[in-house]
Amino acid sequence: DYYTEPYRPQFHFSPEEMWMNDPNGLVYHKGVYHLFYQYYPDDIVWGPMHWGHAISTDLAHWKHKPIALYLDELGFIFSGSAVVDENNTSGFGSDGNPALGAIFTYHDMKGEEAGRDDFQTQGIAYSLDNGDTWTKFKGNPVLENEGIRDFRDPKVMRYEPLQSWVMTLVAGDHAKFYTSKNLKDWELTGEFGKDQGAHGGVWECPDLFQLQVEGTDEKKWVLLISINPGAPNGGSGTQYFIGDFDGKTFTSDQKENRWIDWGTDNYAGVTYNNAPNDERIFIGWMSNWAYARDTPTEKWRSAMTVPRKLSLRKIGDTYSLINYPVDGLENLREQGIRKTIRLEAGEKDSLAFDHFNRAEVQFTTAAKDFRLVFKNDKEQQLVLTLDSEKSVFYLDRTRSGKTDFQENFGDTVQEMPIDHLPQEAFEVRILLDYSSVEVFINKGQYVMTAQVFPNEHYILLDIENTSEAILEFNNFEINKVKGIW
Numbered sequence: 425d426y427y428t429e430p431y432r433p434q435f436h437f438s439p440e441e442m443w444m445n446d447p448n449g450l451v452y453h454k455g456v457y458h459l460f461y462q463y464y465p466d467d468i469v470w471g472p473m474h475w476g477h478a479i480s481t482d483l484a485h486w487k488h489k490p491i492a493l494y495l496d497e498l499g500f501i502f503s504g505s506a507v508v509d510e511n512n513t514s515g516f517g518s519d520g521n522p523a524l525g526a527i528f529t530y531h532d533m534k535g536e537e538a539g540r541d542d543f544q545t546q547g548i549a550y551s552l553d554n555g556d557t558w559t560k561f562k563g564n565p566v567l568e569n570e571g572i573r574d575f576r577d578p579k580v581m582r583y584e585p586l587q588s589w590v591m592t593l594v595a596g597d598h599a600k601f602y603t604s605k606n607l608k609d610w611e612l613t614g615e616f617g618k619d620q621g622a623h624g625g626v627w628e629c630p631d632l633f634q635l636q637v638e639g640t641d642e643k644k645w646v647l648l649i650s651i652n653p654g655a656p657n658g659g660s661g662t663q664y665f666i667g668d669f670d671g672k673t674f675t676s677d678q679k680e681n682r683w684i685d686w687g688t689d690n691y692a693g694v695t696y697n698n699a700p701n702d703e704r705i706f707i708g709w710m711s712n713w714a715y716a717r718d719t720p721t722e723k724w725r726s727a728m729t730v731p732r733k734l735s736l737r738k739i740g741d742t743y744s745l746i747n748y749p750v751d752g753l754e755n756l757r758e759q760g761i762r763k764t765i766r767l768e769a770g771e772k773d774s775l776a777f778d779h780f781n782r783a784e785v786q787f788t789t790a791a792k793d794f795r796l797v798f799k800n801d802k803e804q805q806l807v808l809t810l811d812s813e814k815s816v817f818y819l820d821r822t823r824s825g826k827t828d829f830q831e832n833f834g835d836t837v838q839e840m841p842i843d844h845l846p847q848e849a850f851e852v853r854i855l856l857d858y859s860s861v862e863v864f865i866n867k868g869q870y871v872m873t874a875q876v877f878p879n880e881h882y883i884l885l886d887i888e889n890t891s892e893a894i895l896e897f898n899n900f901e902i903n904k905v906k907g908i909w
């Protein structure tokens with residue numbers, strides 16, 4: 425393994441060094457998945473933003489590339505998206521060689537310092553060598569700001585019915601939609617959200633896409649909106665809306681607020697444009713603005729979630745957005761422990777395993793009351809509890825290791841309501857890296873992602889039957905996960 429620093433993720437993407445936040449410009453082109461990201465190359469705290477860059481051909485292994493976009497006289501380079509301009513609508517490419525286009529926010533620090541409200545504008549850049557080098561458009565910004573303080577994070581997609589590009593942008597407490605024929609001239613067509621969804625903080629990093637409902641021909645539109653603060657377990661988090669898009673604006677069917685992930689550490693997540701087979705692949709930033717700057721790593725800061733496939737599932741009469749690790753990540757598993765777990769009421773089993781700093785735990789069960797405790801020799805523990813009476817899944821990192829670097833990190837037990845968990849057996853899949861845990865219940869119906877910083881690796885797993893009945897875990901496996909570097 426190439427990276428050996430304390431807390432360095434072994435199978436999640438992290439920058440080689442320095443500060444990272446949001447994933448940007450997720451696009452697939454000519455066999456390559458691009459991952460751009462908010463990057464500050466001079467420190468391990470947020471600063472003047474660039475777009476860092478990495479590539480992958482399998483969404484498991486990543487290769488670091490040089491910085492793609494540098495700040496310029498118009499400002500820092502904030503979050504945004506990337507497209508393949510197949511029909512050369514922009515004129516940046518040529519017939520045989522379509523350009524990659526990047527659409528991002530310019531954040532003009534001087535404008536902000538001068539007390540102006542119009543310091544965020546949208547700019548574009550293009551690449552003719554599949555993302556290696558980028559040229560900024562001379563006519564930037566392509567979308568000026570008419571006085572909205574938070575006006576950013578353009579997500580552009582191709583919308584074939586109108587033979588146009590559609591941009592979704594956030595403006596403080598709502599989303600705005602624009603269309604363009606050429607990526608350069610944009611026209612406002614609609615708005616959504618002033619009186620819908622969660623509004624505990626500013627809206628950020630939107631994404632809009634269509635998904636097929638599992639097992640049907642029905643298609644619905646999904647709008648992702650990150651919000652900071654105002655997430656259910658504190659700080660920043662990502663909500664979603666399911667509804668329709670008519671080429672001009674989005675309308676939502678739903679009444680309650682929905683969250684893609686109930687853990688504290690999945691923020692600013694967006695999806696790939698142009699992924700093969702129409703797949704919708706999501707990557708989130710595995711941190712939280714409440715304490716992102718304070719986490720106890722030294723050379724770099726933060727990592728991404730594993731890439732997850734999104735789908736829609738109809739449960740009762742509501743649609744749910746499902747997110748689950750992409751196919752292929754299971755190829756990283758190395759032979760581990762396999763067994764059947766059977767525990768009498770109140771009984772407990774303890775399994776030793778040396779590699780919980782890079783492991784997958786998976787099983788199927790119909791049990792609704794159990795506790796999983798990952799422990800080390802320092803009496804530090806990460807506790808996952810399913811409680812059928814409360815109808816809640818708990819993620820408790822209050823004693824998981826280093827927690828006191830910031831007051832909000834370890835102060836509360838994280839909760840996820842699980843009211844629609846099926847009666848029959850469901851899968852539980854847990855990904856543990858050196859400083860993170862991702863829990864997927866019923867193949868992505870219920871998901872929690874959180875950072876943890878144990879002083880030593882967890883080496884023991886207690887499985888506790890907290891019910892009055894016999895507990896069975898079938899196909900129980902613990903696997904070591906190979907490093908991706």
Ligand code: FRU
Nearest residue numbers: 446462502503577628629692
């Ligand atoms: C979200 C965000 C975006 C912004 C970027 C700046 O985490 O605040 O809204 O573009 O980070 O780095």
